[in-house]
Amino acid sequence: MSLNRATANTMMPWSLMFLLFAMIFLRFDGAARTNVQDTSRIQGTPRITHYSKKEFNSDSQFWTMCQDNEGVLYFGNNDGAQIFDGEQWRGVNLPNNSSIRSLMVSFEGKIFAGGFNELGTISRDEFGKYQYTSLINLLRSEDRNIENVWQIHEVQGHIVFRTYSMLIAIANNKAITLPSASKFSYSTVIQDRLYATDSEGLKSVDLNSLDVSLLVRSNEINGEEIVSLLPGIQQDELLIITKPGSFYRYQINTRRLAFWKKVIPISSTNLITCAIKASTGNYYLGTLGKKVISLDGAGMLNNTEAFYNLQDNTVLNLFESIEGNIWVLLNNGLDCIDVKAPVTTLFENASIYDATLKDDRIYLATNQGIFISRGIEKNPLLTTSDFEKIAGLDGQGWSFQYYEGHVVASHDRGVFVIKGKTFYKVGDVRGVWKILKVTERNNYYLVCTYEGLWLMTYDAKRGFEIKHKLEGFIESSRDIVESDDAGIFWVCHGYKGVFRIKIDGQYKRILSVEHYKDQNGLPSPFNVNVFRWNREIVFTTNQGIFTYNAPENKFKPHVFLTRVFGTKLNVRKILQYGDKTWFAHDNEVGYFISNDEDPKLQKGLFLQLKGSFNESMECIAPVDANTVLMGTNTGLYAFDLNYDAARRPAKTVINAVRYRSDTGPIFCTLATDSQNSQKLPYKTSGVTLDFSAPGFQDRLNVQYSYLLENVDDKWSEWQDEATKEYSMLAPGRYVFRVKARSLLGESAAEAKYFLEILPVWYQTTWAYIFYLILGGLAIFLIVGWVRRKIRREREKTRAEEHEKRKVLELELERFKLEQEKEEIKKDKDLLEEDVIHKSKELANYTMLLVKKRELLADIQDELKDIKEAVKNDTSRHKLRELVKKINFNLADEEHLQVFESNFERVHHEFFAELKTSFPDLSQKELRLCAFVRMNLTNKEIASILNISVRGVETARYRLRKRLSLNHEEDMAGFLDKLSSSSADSHGFDGDEKDLQM
Template identity: 50%
Template sequence: MHIKHWKVVLFGFMILLFVPLFGQKNDENATARAEIKGTPRIIHYTRKDFSGDPQIWAMCQDNDGIMYFGNNDGTLIFDGARWQTVNLPNNSSVRSLLHSTDGHVYAGGFNEFGRIERDEYGDYSYQSLMDQLSPEDRNLENIWAIHDVQNHIVFRSLSRLVAISNNKAFTIPSTGFYYSAVINDKLYLVNDEGVKTLDLKTLSFESLIIPAQYDHATIAAIAAGPAEDQIILFTRPGASYSFDNLTKSIRHFKNYFTETSNNQILSAIKSSAGNYYLGTLSSQIMVLDESGDPVPLTESFMELQDHTVLNLFESSEGNIWALLNNGIDCINISSPISVLFENASVFDVMIRGGKIYAATNQGVFVSQRIVQNPHFASLEFRKIPGLEGQAWSLQSFHGQILCSHNGGLFVIDDDDILKIEGLAGVWKVIPVRGKENHYFVCTYTGIHMLRFEGGKFEILYRVDGFNESSRDIIQSDEENTFWVCHGYKGVFKLQFDRNFEHVVGLEHFREKGLPSPFSINVFRWKDHIVFTTNQGIYTFNEATNQFDPMTELNERFGTEVNVRKLLQYEDKTWFIQDDEAGFFEDDSKKLQKGLFLELKGTFNRGMESILPINTSNVLIGTTTGLYAYDLSFQQHADTKKTLITEVHYQYNNERIKRSLKGSSEEIPHSASDIRFEFSAPKLKDQTQVQYSHQMEGIDEDWSNWSADPFRIYSQLFPGRYTFKVKARSMIGETASEATYRFSIAPVWYMTHLALGMYAFMLLLIIVGSRKLVKKKIVVEKEKTREEEKKKRTVLELELDQMRLEREKERIERDKKILEEDVIFKSKELANYTMLLVKKRELLTDLREDLKELKEVVKNERSRNMLRNLIRKIGINLNNEEHIHVFEANFERVHDDFFQELKTYFPDLTSKELRLCALVKMNLTNKEIAPILNISLRGVETARYRLRKRLSLDHEENMVEFLEKLSP
């Protein structure tokens, strides 16, 4: 499928309603502003897309939105994602198609007519109805038209009419009816005798118009007229006639070609909107208004693939399909999106004097004047000479248009360009509140003062004290104060003097409550000045001199993505959130972004352009052009369905299709590449349909949106699954969810048959085991008798053994009691040792305290008494009697410990033996020091020497070694 690059193809289908200029770029002399809808897109389908003959004769659409096209190969079927071809039995071309009220699709070819059916696997086939005719009536030649009228399906050929009702067919001889149409359930037929009607109940003809009344011309089409009882006849030479069924009168209506023209009308339809579309031989499509008057179109309208339009069709979505001599074109009339201008990056747009001005990276473009017209607007844009290069913004003050440009500041007056000297690199111009007719010119490197006087603008001076880029600037409610946001340096608060000549106060905020100094923008919203960041929206708190979160907006937008633009217009707030455009209404927190999905990622960062025209229309500029949006577009999701069109998989090197109608299809466990194909043919905008899917049982959530109309699963485990898919277009339309339930069969050894075999085998095993058990019982009884004798002998031995066991148990109990006694005594010894340690620590502390007291006591007698006490305490501390008591108690508890030590290490000293006893008790160095009356360092040294005496490695634990030595 090839989509034209949104060229100015068809300007259309709009009502130009002028309303007062409102919103950005306003001034007191604002002109009227038009509601604009630009160029709808044309989707081109070529033979490369549908792989068939490109000459297309007929078209219809079924209830699911699937399109059927008749060409020289047969019937092309398009579901919005894929093309299929169904051939007639005689391989003739299909000249007529009809989707009837009974839901069937009928096709007619050469000596052939019938129905196109879709089976449960999603495959289409042709079912001939020729057998309902007698053999002599089957020479029909081409079936040129099929009609659903008066509860009959009527097939028209040049030789006869075939009518089918209630599966019964009858023929009506034809006198060369070369055209037919159905209007208000009335069948109109045209031959050389004129225009007639046929009553299928009475099989009677009524002559309405004779050829002389329409100048003996060939009738190309008949369409409903402006009034209910009127019809419009279009002739091939380009004339139209109005016929009144009540008065039976006809009058010449319009002529659409000149007398010397070789052009012809080949087809015509009346759209649901009331317009007439004429397919011509050499000038593509003509459009008429409801009164039948041609709508003037520019040459750019003629952008179809081919000049010859064989037929026209309006789909249920409201799009116009042109069936060409070479291809198929869909004119996306129903889309709310249209193109005004492209091929340049739009940074700003304004409407002034009935023209649209666009500031782009290539300069400033202006449209021709918008002419009020009830149906169409034809706009051509041209570049204004002298403004080539980067243009940033457009403003209108005092009836003059100012263009802020990379090359400076310019005044635009039609094609006359006046540069205001003294400036370069200008972002925009803003009025200064409190200083009438004065404006700040915001440049790359600071701010200049601009004055309007005597009908012209002039630069007065450069504002002193601020040299940063001032693209993002707004005047504060505080007197003579402005806020400036820099994309990388944070926020500046500027205080100017009375005449705005100097910056007298400057505060630079890099954080102060802001998440970072990067990507900050400032806007006015509901009388608040708000600052948007990468982590939410903030306002400035004057009391605390810092930034606080703006709860009302953060609840709408969240704090995860940056809101780069905020613009209020009446009851709507427009925004750019990250890379998506949208709006919300004052009484709603819902963000409306669906209509603008295809613009995602196309905005000029920091210079996003949004221009609301009125409450229902908005212009949006992007890096690819300028687009118009109709907000009144309403979709009806209940009428749009996502279709699962095919399910197949690979099994034993074959492609197997599954039924789409089954409630729960079963797929073999060894199946691979399970493929689901889907489409959403009833979406209005088929240019960029996206799908999201989920496989319940595998996917935890819906997939990301993708343009791929299929999903493949290489392998699935046995179990039950439900595949779900939904669709959307890039204008916010959604199609309801489609589901497909199926199961993957278990492997052979887990099937029901296998499980039954397992149960049968288990039963055999149980029965066989029962017989073996019985046999074994008989054998065991015999063995029992023989063994009873042995048991008596064994019993006596066992009694002896029991006596020995009881004796052993008594010994074990005594041993346990002794061990418990040892443990108890060990605990007592440990407690005694700890008390001893505490006592010696207390005496040591007391001695130190007495020493300090001796120094402060002045009485000599008291000093002598304290000196005696200190000496007694020292004698007590040096007394090793407690060590002997400890050793005696330790030897009683561990009577063989010292013996073992002396046996293995006979050269150990008494102090080393004491240290071994204390270490065995798992005392720390700090606890051992007072017991041995040595310092902590002395204990460490003694332990180090002891390790050497015991020949212990550095990694070996001394406590564990002593425990092993003697438990």
């Protein structure tokens, strides 16, 4: 793109100098890049981690992010702030629920956030919960309609919030505003200097003097909108990046502006949305529709495949974390590119059994065939697309050897000599594990197959030739090592043990075979492998590493290697390269320094590949002292051994502690120590602790180990879960300790949490003091009681003689009492008999009285009939007199009084109870109770009382109400219960029920 005419005329005198500068720069740049290539290690595609709505569970459009001093990440999206500690996502909303467009962490570690008409801070309280505190009240009421806050900076002791309409600078709880003449579209801080852009161009703002200086006019950059201002290539230089993709270099001291390059073609509709300069010196540009563009420090394009694998094409912002990861904030999701990770992926989608670097190319033996890479001298950055399968070598490849200047591949289909993408097959042997060079015979090689050994030779004219099979040995020969003795070879079989074979001088047949299983010192015939280490032949087993002692014909533990690995690890591979010894054991790989007296096993960097190696055929291919290639069943990976996992200290953080109660979970304060522990009630049924290690380079593969003092005897196994729950803890003091590691070998300092389960009240200190006092008092009382008892015993002894003297008197008195008791009993029996007799007499008297009155009633009725029939007045008069006498006799209550007095004497207790329970009963009602108690019928009662049966029924009905009886209750039974004596003893059975009313 050409500059405008005015600018061109202004710069014309400098054209020759600029051209000369450009040529010098390009020469220097090319030399620098050549040097970088010479020293660069082999690298693949850095790992990219995708975060979708499934992980953060909020809106997927992200605008901004920052990172606090502990490594916790803060993201701003349309739902507010999303906070990620490496394990859990937490959300914080603004008071008006607007989106957060800007975030920034200050030098003091405070998190500042800006949204729509809102600005403030995000902090974590003592319980681990995040909260937002607004600072909008620091602005004048007329300045609070600020709309969106797009950027936040810390400069010259101020926190600066950029909106389109103004810059807001806050310091010491005071705010000043700098309004824009048009619109502040961008701002940044470089070397504690604030820069802002508006329609006029790029400006420098001094907050101390409130001076605004115009540095670059808009027309000098063709009116293109500035999207980023970054430190330039040189020390005193700024790099201006515009939305259409133009790069300008601005000299700060001389204020000279020069067009540098354009990264987006003029015809493209793509635009730059954001840009950052990483700590590596590389530039990363986010675009509107083409994801991320990567430039090296000299401005050359990097074709990094990771940036092509983003979730979305539109990049809204870029951020480099403290660990050096590049975070890409997308219109739909988040991506983290681990550009500084010591491990990169070179090749995927096949299982790797061997890899070798020869002739500027990497060769791979896989389950799908043989692959070869492009040349890596000019560009050591490799991806899967840089590997090509060699046509015709499909099928299982096992290993490579480099003999006579040729790459020799051992394949399921035979032996192949490879040069570039061409190859030829040697002989017709199939099922070849490896090729072993015979040291005692030049140009002799043993072809190790599934079923024995073959001899292969080399001639400069004829090349490699397979001669014949060695007779006398047909076992699989994958693991084979040549002995120091001529013609002697050790062969290990995974299931059959160890073979020691001797080959004749012509290498035609096997002269002898010695077979070792679990005798001669070997613990077992299974899983035995043989290797050379420090010029010794060593045998790895399930129970340690052994060497062979020829004079004793016995296998003995290797002193040094057994001390290094112990006897519990199943070491399956040992490989020396330079000063390092590489090993594979228990699904892990690593190395140690061979000459160290007390070597440490370095495995942390390779833990992420644990369990993915091809067992007993682990692919470990050192390239140089700083780079190693490793093949697994998922692909090929390159490791940078210069990576220092402890370069930046990290710590484990306890994020939340809570316990269950009847009302739900209760969160505890996080600040505890040995003097101020968190106290929990004794009814606590479960304590849950959440933790994380936010400062790790590798956030994806973090493991934790924990220990609860006074409960656990040792640290737990490493686990992926970032939470631990303890249930039913006994009262007492506890210290929870947790530490973290990543599968890159990073380790974090352990975190501690002090807690105490309070005892039940009767187990408290005060209770124990009370128990002590009570115990002392009890002892005092017991001592006094013992003394009193001694005195009582003495008195008892003296009183026993007195008692003995009284015994006879008591016996005599008891005898008299028994006699009196017998007499009383006899009197009682007589009285009871008398009562029974009187009751019978009373019953008889009553029945006679009833019969008598019935007879009189009958006579009265007959006399009435006679009186009606008699015509004589005199006779009728006499009959009338006779009826009156009978009526008088029937109405006479003297017989009733006699009955009542006798009944009350016989049933005194009944009448006493009845009068006590119902004192308001009349004499007639008491009389009716007596008749009912005797089970007389209504007719009999009517005859005695000289009333009608209807009258008796009415009287009984009223009596039931006075006695508060229900209709269903039996009156006779109720009255019978009032008597303290048994009704049966008086001849009353009480079976008759009351008549229905």
